[in-house]
Amino acid sequence: MPDPSTSIRTRTTLALLTVAALLGVPGPEVRAADDWSTAPGPLEGPPRIIGKHGAACLIGAEQLPLEGIGYQTADLARRRHFGHPVLIDYIEDLGRRVANAEFGPMLVGDMAQPRGGPMSYGHVSHQSGLDVDIWFRLDLPPLDRSEREGLEQPILVDPMTGQLDRARWTEDHAKLIQLAADDPRVARIFVDAAVKEDLCSREWEDRSWLRHIRPWPAHDEHLHVRLRCPENSPECVDQPEPPPGEGCQGLVPTPRTERESLPIRTLPQACRAVLSR
Ligand SMILES: [Zn+2]
Numbered sequence: 536m537p538d539p540s541t542s543i544r545t546r547t548t549l550a551l552l553t554v555a556a557l558l559g560v561p562g563p564e565v566r567a568a569d570d571w572s573t574a575p576g577p578l579e580g581p582p583r584i585i586g587k588h589g590a591a592c593l594i595g596a597e598q599l600p601l602e603g604i605g606y607q608t609a610d611l612a613r614r615r616h617f618g619h620p621v622l623i624d625y626i627e628d629l630g631r632r633v634a635n636a637e638f639g640p641m642l643v644g645d646m647a648q649p650r651g652g653p654m655s656y657g658h659v660s661h662q663s664g665l666d667v668d669i670w671f672r673l674d675l676p677p678l679d680r681s682e683r684e685g686l687e688q689p690i691l692v693d694p695m696t697g698q699l700d701r702a703r704w705t706e707d708h709a710k711l712i713q714l715a716a717d718d719p720r721v722a723r724i725f726v727d728a729a730v731k732e733d734l735c736s737r738e739w740e741d742r743s744w745l746r747h748i749r750p751w752p753a754h755d756e757h758l759h760v761r762l763r764c765p766e767n768s769p770e771c772v773d774q775p776e777p778p779p780g781e782g783c784q785g786l787v788p789t790p791r792t793e794r795e796s797l798p799i800r801t802l803p804q805a806c807r808a809v810l811s812r
Contacts, residue, residue, distance in 0.1 A: 570652075572654065572655050574648060574649045574810060577593075577598075578593075578596075580594045581595055582596070582768075583768065583770065584651070585771070586662065586806065587771075588660040588663050588761060590653075590802050590803070591652075591662040591663035591771075591802070592652050592663075592806035592809045593617075593618075593619060593647060593651030593662075594809060595619075595620070597620050598623075598649075599627075599643065602677065602680075604631050605631055605633040605640055606641045607641075607678065607683060608642070608643045608644075609643065610645070610685070611680055611683060613645065615645040616645075617648060617650075617651075618646045618667065621762060622665055622762055625760075625762060629714060629715055633711065638711070639673055640673075640676075641669055642683075644667070644668035645657065645658060646664070647661050647663065647666065650809050650810060652806065652810065665722075665761060667759070668757045668759050669715065669759075670688060671689075671691050671757055671758070672689070691704050691708070691727075691730070691756060692727045697727075697788030698729055699729040699730065699733055712726065712730070713734070713739065716745075716748060717741075717744050721761070721763070722747065722774060723761045723777060724749065724759065724760050725754045725758070725759040725761070726750065726758050727753070728786045728787060732786045732788065742781055745782065745783060746781055746782055748782070750782075770803070
C-alpha cells in the first residue's frame with residue numbers, strides 16, 4: 536500500500552512544532568491530534584456533531600460492525616471506523632446494495648476516530664463522523680480481521696500521465712461509485728479527475744448524481760464519500776452545494792504529486808470538553 540502516513544506525519548509534526556514555537560505556546564496543538572486518536576471510546580450521548588468536516592468533533596459516535604453484508608473493514612488497528620449513526624446506516628445500506636449487485640465485498644477504510652477530531656496522519660477531513668473512504672479493491676474474498684491490516688491498495692490512475700489504468704479499472708468500480716452516489720444523504724464523493732471523466736463518458740439512465748462526484752487529486756485508489764449534516768444538528772456545518780450541472784466539462788487529469796502537509800485548523804471551543812470527559 537502506498538503509505539503516505541509516515542512522511543505526512545513527520546512533516547505535520549514539524550509544521551505543528553514550528554507554529555507552536557512561533558506562537559510561543561508549549562504545544563497543546565502538537566499533542567492535539569495524538570490525543571484525539573487515543574480517546575478511549577465514543578463520548579456517550581445523543582449524536583451531536585460540532586464543527587465542519589475539516590475541524591470537528593463528535594458525541595454519540597458508533598462503531599461500524601467490522602464486517603457485514605457486502606463489506607469488510609480495512610486497517611482495523613487504526614481505530615478509525617467510528618462515525619455518526621447516519622454514516623453507519625449509509626455504509627450498511629451501501630453494502631447490501633453492493634451485495635445485491637453481486638460484486639464486492641467492498642473494503643471500508645478510514646471513517647472517523649471515536650470522538651472525531653484531527654488525525655495525526657493521513658487526512659485533513661474525516662473529523663465529523665460523516666466521511667468514509669471506500670477502496671477501489673473489489674477482488675478480495677471475505678478475510679479474517681488480521682488479514683485486513685496493511686493490505687495493498689493499487690493505484691488505478693497512471694501516476695505519470697494522470698490517465699486511468701484500463702487494465703485495472705472495471706465496470707464494477709463505476710457501478711460502486713454510482714451506487715454510493717445514488718443516496719440523498721450524500722453531499723459529495725471525491726475521486727480522481729480521470730475516474731470522473733470515465734463516469735461522465737458512460738451512459739446512465741439518470742445522470743443527476745454526477746453533480747456530486749467531485750475531482751480531487753490522489754483519490755485514485757479509493758472513493759471518499761462525504762454525507763450531509765444530519766437533521767437536527769445545528770452545530771454541524773455543511774459545505775455549500777456543488778455548482779449545478781454534471782461537472783463533466785474541463786476535467787484536467789492531474790499527475791499524482793506529493794500530498795501537501797496537513798493544514799492546522801482550530802476546532803470549535805466546545806470540542807475541548809468532548810476530549811477531556
Ligand atoms: Zn478520505
